[in-house]
Amino acid sequence: MERVTQELVAPPLLPEHTQIAVGPPKVVKIRMIVEEKEMEVAPGVTAHVMAFNGSIPGPIVVVHQYDYVELTLVNPITNTMVHNIDFHAATGALGGGALTKVAPGQEVVLRFQAIKKGVFIYHCVPGGVMIPLHVALGLSGAIMVLPRDGLRDDQGNPVTYDKAYYIGEQGFYFPQDVDGNYIKYSSVIDSMPEVLQQMRKLTPSHTVFNGSVGSLTGANALTAKVGESVLFIHSQGNEDSRPHLIGGHGDFVWEGGSFNDAPVTDRETWFIPGGSAVATLYKFKQPGVNVYLNHNLIQAIQLGAAAHVFVEGEWNNDLMEQVKPPSAIEWSGYCKYLHFLQGDRYEQVYTRCSSFLTD
Structure with missing residues (x-):
């Protein structure tokens, strides 16, 4: 061979x-x-x-x-x-x-x-x-x-990708001291007893993409262009994950990572059981910063499981348009509405409203 x-x-x-x-x-x-x-x-x-x-x-x-x-x-x-x-x-x-x-x-x-x-x-x-x-x-x-x-789509037709990215999601379990500082160790062996103890709590200290917080955001963001089909391969060794592309979709998602089965289509969020991987194909339709994250938003925002995709191209107003920009609210009618409220609730909201109008 x-x-x-x-x-x-x-x-x-x-x-x-x-x-x-x-x-x-x-x-x-x-x-x-x-x-x-x-x-x-x-x-x-x-x-x-x-x-x-x-x-x-x-x-x-x-x-x-x-x-x-x-x-x-x-x-x-x-x-x-x-x-x-x-x-x-x-x-x-x-x-x-x-x-x-x-x-x-x-x-x-x-x-x-x-x-x-x-x-x-x-x-x-x-x-x-x-x-x-x-x-x-x-x-x-x-x-x-x-x-x-x-690869084949849900109808059995060939599909290809213009780019492919691999995202490995990782839960870390790093111990902290009584003051909340992460403990510094001299080696893996040195850290092992307390890391094992922390792992038993099943609560990660960090949940990150590709090894560290911010590894795929900002200057490290993934890139694409409008009209490009991008294959995302996403794995998780221990914990479950729920990937989601804000402002986009999974055009084709091979659930469980199986290419032997037809992909499911048009998913908003897809699922990765711990100890598995998934492949998702999406053709970008709008430029700008897209956020790809674990839609357990606690893990994404507070623990680090998020990535950016910078997409180049022309904006399509037919898909989305700001019809009216932000403007001041007419508050007088709102304050009149307060007369229908009763008791403490009336006092709380009326005080805030009056303060806003005064400012």
């Missing part, structure tokens, strides 16, 4: 690939290095985490159905823990987890055939309580197994 090397890249980007397979199945060689490292997860908050190829989430792998994935997994001598990898796209041996355990200073090669098409997560699964710890500290990613003849 033809053997090719796929150069993995940091999310939200995808490696170079074709949407339709060229020729018969191939052996696709990839290389991943597990890093135990310190990184900033929010402004002023640094923590010890673990990452595939240095990024949270790990890089997305893209192959076609029936291709073989040949992974070299490296655990550098500088690490302190045993690591491995479980591909939800693989069949047998704990998704490869039973065949990939490597101690610091070791590497291992695993090959599996991608027989199921769709988007799937992968994650570290070293055993026991280390499984949730490693995932909660960043060791997860995704693989997209495309149909050999490309």
Whole structure:
């Protein structure tokens, strides 16, 4: 079989690939290095985490159905823990987890055939309580197994994407001291007892896209143009998520990440069960700043699970138009209405109204 090397890249980007397979199945060689490292997860908050190829989430792998994935997994001598990898796209041996355990200073090669098409997560699964710890500290990613003849819409017609982005949602559980400050540790091992204790509360301190608060907003925002179809691949290793694109929709959503099933259409919000991924295709119709977020708005706004998409193009007034700009309200009629109110409610509102008119 033809053997090719796929150069993995940091999310939200995808490696170079074709949407339709060229020729018969191939052996696709990839290389991943597990890093135990310190990184900033929010402004002023640094923590010890673990990452595939240095990024949270790990890089997305893209192959076609029936291709073989040949992974070299490296655990550098500088690490302190045993690591491995479980591909939800693989069949047998704990998704490869039973065949990939490597101690610091070791590497291992695993090959599996991608027989199921769709988007799937992968994650570290070293055993026991280390499984949730490693995932909660960043060791997860995704693989997209495309149909050999490309994606299809709900009617079975071919669809393509102009751009694709990978968003990995991550819940972190970092302990705080009695004053509310995040505790500083010297290593992953040093932080482990208190992180495990914090995890038992099932309440993340941060829920972020691509490793940190603000990683996909402002200067780091995703980009698109009006008329472009963008494929969003979104994964979550532990918690459930409810992605939503403010001002847009999921034109086609492959629920559960399955490309074997017809996509559902025109969704306002879609669902990702913890431990899975989803693919969503949307053609942008209006320019401006679009917000892509977890519609558990507490996680999005207060914990960090939000991204921006800057879209270029011409505004379509037929889709939306401001008919009348903001203007002053005629308050005299409103104050007359207060006479119909009774008791304390009347006093509260009347006082506020009078104060407004005086100001």
